[in-house]
Amino acid sequence: METKTISRRERQKIAQRMEMLAAALELFSEKGYHNVSMHEIAAKAEFAIGTLYKFFSNKEDLYKALILEQSDRFHVALSKALESPGDEIEKLRQYVQAKGEVFRENAATIRLYFAETRGASLNIMAGVDQDIRNRREGFLKRIAAIFESGIRAGRFHQIAEPYILAVALDSLCSAFLFLWLENPENHSYPEDPDAILNILFKGLVQT
Amino acid sequence: METKTISRRERQKIAQRMEMLAAALELFSEKGYHNVSMHEIAAKAEFAIGTLYKFFSNKEDLYKALILEQSDRFHVALSKALESPGDEIEKLRQYVQAKGEVFRENAATIRLYFAETRGASLNIMAGVDQDIRNRREGFLKRIAAIFESGIRAGRFHQIAEPYILAVALDSLCSAFLFLWLENPENHSYPEDPDAILNILFKGLVQT
Amino acid sequence: METKTISRRERQKIAQRMEMLAAALELFSEKGYHNVSMHEIAAKAEFAIGTLYKFFSNKEDLYKALILEQSDRFHVALSKALESPGDEIEKLRQYVQAKGEVFRENAATIRLYFAETRGASLNIMAGVDQDIRNRREGFLKRIAAIFESGIRAGRFHQIAEPYILAVALDSLCSAFLFLWLENPENHSYPEDPDAILNILFKGLVQT
Amino acid sequence: METKTISRRERQKIAQRMEMLAAALELFSEKGYHNVSMHEIAAKAEFAIGTLYKFFSNKEDLYKALILEQSDRFHVALSKALESPGDEIEKLRQYVQAKGEVFRENAATIRLYFAETRGASLNIMAGVDQDIRNRREGFLKRIAAIFESGIRAGRFHQIAEPYILAVALDSLCSAFLFLWLENPENHSYPEDPDAILNILFKGLVQT
């Protein structure tokens, strides 16, 4: 019974925390980190400012938690894609598809992350940013391994080092996703992952 | 003598302006727009705060001037590359090379631009940002035209629409340049433009 | 108990607001609107600057509140006087007396209002000023109506239009009150309203 | 020849000074003392800011000079009126008329003076203000003397002390002049001085 009471309280706490993060995400992604005040977030989440500070010791902490929480969801989705059964091509297709879905479902977070973090790795956000970079590095290495395996299996020409190919694939995804972010109607990618893969897969220059 | 006096003054003004912009660039790219105060910039440039405001009517104005000034230099360099003589492949090579050089020479500005602008088009920087986006759009269309011409000339397979190819090429450049930005020793790109072109040019998948 | 707590808080809020307004009034009337800083007011009222801004959203707002609050008190007192029972002469006597009392009790505010507002209707204070002017206009019309009624009743000679008489009476009051404001000992008016009325009432020129 | 050179220079200086004061008057009366910068005045007068400071050691000094200069002109005009030939009634009529003219011709100055000075006698303008007050006091005494003489001559009833009558007359003039200042079309006074004198002269209450 003790544990149940505690767990109910904890469940409530988690729910409150989520509401706060949701409010913060909405505001941050709409107006940018520096143009949102802690009072605004508290008001939107319908908590007192003091309560907000009970959960997050300062604004930066709240921001980091937000980014990390979202990053976790991405991590899970992308990891699952890379572990999908099938040959190298299938794995990459799954990855490209998963990235598209994750992106589409979390446009707000991504907008926020790119608005506030890119290049700002040297300042406030250093901590989060490093974490995110490390994760990206991890994915790049796993994708590189897939390319390497594909090359060894004779499935891919070795047109570049595997890590380079991984960066190329990932950045092509991001580029087209940003295109879609700016103008959701005009672009095919997130719906059709092969559109991207083809660019990398088909030889462009006549032979 | 009159003209000389005036020109000396004007030269001094330009020099002062440059010092201010340099100080601002250094601080902005190190700490981010919102974490740098006008006093800080003035102090770093060794001018009084009032003098800074004589040159730039407010903080946003200073930021815009900084970005636009750099953007002009990029524009000139990249335009020249796209107008170079030679076939489509040569033009693209020149572009990739020019982008690499410009990037390497202006790492700080680029860091700043990506730190503050991406997605922040909703806030303060809307004006500059639109300008920069328009320029990028212009380049993408010119690159797309080169791809189209190359396809018509039978030099390229039509593996995707020209505009898509343009986005792909440009974002591959950016991706590898950011890689280099983070870790200048380990990457070949800015020195060897063909490393990038090959990814797009050579067929990856076995045929 | 709930209500009592709330009412205690509200009472405290009102008390704080009054302290702030009192501090502001003292400083403004001593040094003039533009020569008093918000920090000064906060310090004099013994609040933090942020607390001051919780109550008044900016300096102008504080000033307007100050003037309007006082203006209300004048309005009430003078209106009551004009509605007093008795004939026209009695009503006017009541008005002159009430104006004297109100003036004497609020010398600081009046000093402030005349220091900052007169003719400055072109600047910041346009809003309040118009309000005050409208109120004055209202009183002048009510006084004019009394004169008119007195003339119709044969109690007054029609030596000028009623509105002109109203202006004359009101400005005589003000003139003597300013005299008293500058040198409180030497003048009889606020204590003896008939001193003023007589000037208007008794024929000056021999007939 | 020496003297002539000097006098030419001095004439020029006086002319420059007048241009500066004229520019300052226009700006001050339009926007109020605190809303006009020294740069604005210098620009309007078409002098360098440094030159302005050669003539007036600071902003307050410029303001005082402006008010005093205008005050001199009033002084001369009003003094002349009080010294006009004729009996007491004629002298007063001349005064009322002169005040009206002076007022009409110098509306800008008067607006300025009343906007910035009234009641602010305790702050910046203390010096000027005292000077102006002293002059007003002087006029009031001279007018009082006229009333006294008129009373002794049996021309006036002694309905109040002469000084009080002087204040009454002067403030009636001012009141109606302000009425005209706010709404130049609707009022007769500055054109018809008897309109005011009558209020004081004719008995109002039936006898």
Add this chain to the structure above:
DNA sequence: TATGAATGAGCTTTCATTCAT
């Protein structure tokens, strides 16, 4: 002598954070 570039004290205002209730 006239200039106007340069100065920096000081203003209004915001907002992350604390802590008594």
Add this chain to the structure above:
DNA sequence: AATGAATGAAAGCTCATTCAT
């Protein structure tokens, strides 16, 4: 435990004044 009133450091910006030219 939750609240939100109170805090005050620090920001952007203005403008009276100075002084080297």
